[in-house]
Amino acid sequence: MPSVYRFRLQRRDLPGRPDIVFPGRRKAIFVHGCFWHRHGCRNSVLPKARAEWWAEKLGRNVERDRAAVCGAEALGWSVLTVWECEMNDLAQVSDSIQRFLGAAGLAPAGSHAKAVRSELAEPRVSVGGRR
């Protein structure tokens, strides 16, 4: 798979180019648009016109996503996928990211955990226009 080779040449270039990478923890986060990556939620309903064409086109995205996750995991990385529709609830998203990063284990209670939470809750990463 070409993207794996590219990773070997350039260490920072993981399969599927994750949106957010934590190299020290070997953890990567993909932020996916619901429609383009076929989340299955109501944002991902296919247009009635040329539905088959869309299904095939977007099916290739899903295949690529799956290959990217497998590729990254094969290289010893953990992968989390965050969906566009989940961004409606940033508190929930920051919770799942914290769990994913194991932040809770590092800072079980107190002000540090809160600081991490508010940092993660700040929408610094713009995902709105991503296709």
Ligand SMILES: [Zn+2]
């Ligand atoms: Zn969705």
